[in-house]
Amino acid sequence: MKRELPILLTVLCGLGITMAFFSSSAGDPDDLPLGWTKAVNSELLAWALVFFSVAFILGISNLVRISLKTISSRGEDWPYKAVMLIVLFGYLGIGLMEIHQQRYGFFGSTEDAVVGIAGQGERAMRDWVYFKVFVPLQATMFSLLAFFIASAAFRAFRARSLESTLLLTAGAVIMLGQVPGGDELTFGYAGRALAFTMTYINGAGQKAIIIGATLGVLATGLRIVLGIERSYLSE
Amino acid sequence: MIAPPIAGLLDMPHQSLAGLVQALSGLGELVGQGLARINLIAAQAVTQSADEGAGESMVDSLWAWLDRIKEGNGDPGAGLQAWADTEKLPTLISIVVFGILMFIYQRQAKAGKEINIRRIAGLDALDEAIGRATEMGRPVLYVPGIDEIKEIQTIYSMMILRHVAQKTAEYGTDLIVPVRDSVVMTFAEEAVKSGCMDAGRPDAFVKDNVRYLSNEQFAYCAGVAGIMAREKPAANIMLGMFFAESLILAETGFMSGAIQVAGTAKQHQLPFFVAACDYTIIGEEYFAVTAYLTKEPGLVGTIRAGDFTKIIGTALIVLGVVLATVYAETPGLTWHDVILRLYGIDK
Structure with a gap:
């Protein structure tokens, strides 16, 4: 029963959401024979949101447990774990404090003008931490991509075989077609080669991958919704 | 000649x-x-057609009949349009056809008909990668992508994770699974636990090795890169839905000297994996992993159904190309006129 019940629920929810997707949405749902499926669909999606929110607690508890274990055993790079926990709970504290001061109006807040602990605005402190600390760090990580593209391209574009030579040639043509002056230097041929390669060769290849992948998604989805695929469930 | x-x-x-x-x-x-x-x-x-004058063709009658089914007697709430979104009917019909094909090929496969799946190097490499990690006494890192559990690629990644966990448990190798989403974390824990039980080694499940890192894309990416640098896994398996972090992960893994197997159906990230990983599972191959590894008839049958659907799709694309070409050259011509004339049928 521990295995059959989840499968039954999956099948029922899957079929319900599929019916809602294909049922008519022309007019008032109350007047339509399958209008109730839309209501069921919205209700299920609301439940899913609640599940996702509650699951955050599980994620944070996992993070805290593993970090505390590393800190207590003075494992490798334990100070970073300590910093992570301080930031995690510090940011949570700032958020709670700001929400609290909005409700009860200390730190100079009035009903007309909400003042955050770091200045004017409902979420001044949270925004400051987010935009001045988190966003630059995120951009730093993202900017690493430029260097990694260069190092990966250096390895991939070595002409060792016929395939890699073709890749190198295609890469050179694409680059020439996109860099300033490349098109002029080649009397317009690089631009035309770029357009042809991207539209027909690259476009056709991408569409082939998309068609194959979509059929794979469809097959997996059907197997799950119909209860044929069960390996994602535990024993 | x-x-x-x-x-x-x-x-x-x-x-x-x-x-x-x-x-x-x-x-x-x-x-x-x-x-x-x-x-x-x-x-x-x-x-x-112009010489013969206007007259209702067989195809016109068929369309008129379909319109009557769709709209019923014209009253609101009547006809098929009250029950179903008629714009989505082609999708529904395609799914039903695909489902029927899937059912037929599953039955055939279960009845003992041999269905061959071509050799896929990336999938053969999964066992090789785990074996290498075992020989080196280092862990295996499994990255299930960064999307939520509602994404079908993530669900599929959990199925593959179970197989990988079974292999690592059999070989007695550590398996580290960093996750970005807390719901995925609970699924990953169950998948690893089930894999260990499949191998007959429930004691091989280490709860702390399924790790929630962060819900933020690049914070997660930095966390995984940190695991690659600190714990030096001998094999990195990256299967699931990836976005801009794919190349950062793959290049960091390459620099750490690990053997890398990656796979996704996200076509924009495939070039990065092809450039930086030892083996790449591309597009539809990704959804053949469990069928390929388990050889379970029910799963193998669905692969054949997919192939057959692709043949139908290709035929329709070729037909569409021909019709689009003819339309472009001959304005005013309807597609059914073209088909009827091509097959020598007069109105």
């Missing part, structure tokens, strides 16, 4: 450029002649 394209192909024993160009130009010539012939038939069809 041998047709120009075939002669061109026969003349290229060394796959010379000249032979290829000759073959392509010959093929182009043949296609051009074919399209010209279709255009001619289509033009004749238009002229003949």
Whole structure:
């Protein structure tokens, strides 16, 4: 029963959401024979949101447990774990404090003008931490991509075989077609080669991958919704 | 006399450029002649239709009948349009056809009919990677992508994770699974636990090795890169839905010296994995993993159904290309006129 019940629920929810997707949405749902499926669909999606929110607690508890274990055993790079926990709970504290001061109006807040602990605005402190600390760090990580593209391209574009030579040639043509002056230097041929390669060769290849992948998604989805695929469930 | 394209192909024993160009130009010539012939038939069809005067064709009657089914007697809430979104009917029909094919091939496979799946190097490499990690006494890192559990690629990744966990448990190797989403974390824990139980080694499940890192994309990416640098896994398996972090992960893994197997159906990230990983599972191959590894008849049957659907899809694409070409050259011609004339059927 521990295995059959989840499968039954999956099948029922899957079929319900599929019916809602294909049922008519022309007019008032109350007047339509399958209008109730839309209501069921919205209700299920609301439940899913609640599940996702509650699951955050599980994620944070996992993070805290593993970090505390590393800190207590003075494992490798334990100070970073300590910093992570301080930031995690510090940011949570700032958020709670700001929400609290909005409700009860200390730190100079009035009903007309909400003042955050770091200045004017409902979420001044949270925004400051987010935009001045988190966003630059995120951009730093993202900017690493430029260097990694260069190092990966250096390895991939070595002409060792016929395939890699073709890749190198295609890469050179694409680059020439996109860099300033490349098109002029080649009397317009690089631009035309770029357009042809991207539209027909690259476009056709991408569409082939998309068609194959979509059929794979469809097959997996059907197997799950119909209860044929069960390996994602535990024993 | 041998047709120009075939002669061109026969003349290229060394796959010379000249032979290829000759073959392509010959093929182009043949296609051009074919399209010209279709255009001619289509033009004749238009002229003949105009000469015969207006009259309802068989196809027109079929469309009128379909309209009556769709709209019923014209009252609101009547006809098929009250029950179903008629714009989505082609999708529904395609899914039903695919489902029927899946059912037929599953039955055939379960009845013992042998269905062959071609060798996929990336999938064979999974066991090789785990074996290498075992020999080196280092862990295996499994990254299930960064999307939520509602994404089908993530669900599929959990199925593969179970297989990988079974293998690592059999070999007695540590398996580290960093996750970005807390719901995925609970699924990953269950998948690893089930894999260990499949291997008959429930004690091999280490709860702390399924790690929630962060819900933020690049914070997660930094966390995984940190695990690669600190814990030096001998094998990195990256299967699931990836976005901009794919190359950062793959390059960090490459620099750490690990053998890397990656797979996704996200076509924009595939070039990065191809460039930076030892083996890449591309697009539809990704959804064949469990069928390929387990050889379970029910799963293998769905792969054959997918292949058959692709044949139907390809035929429809070719037909569409021909019709679009004819339409472009002959304004005013309806597609059913073209089809009827091509098959020699008069109105």
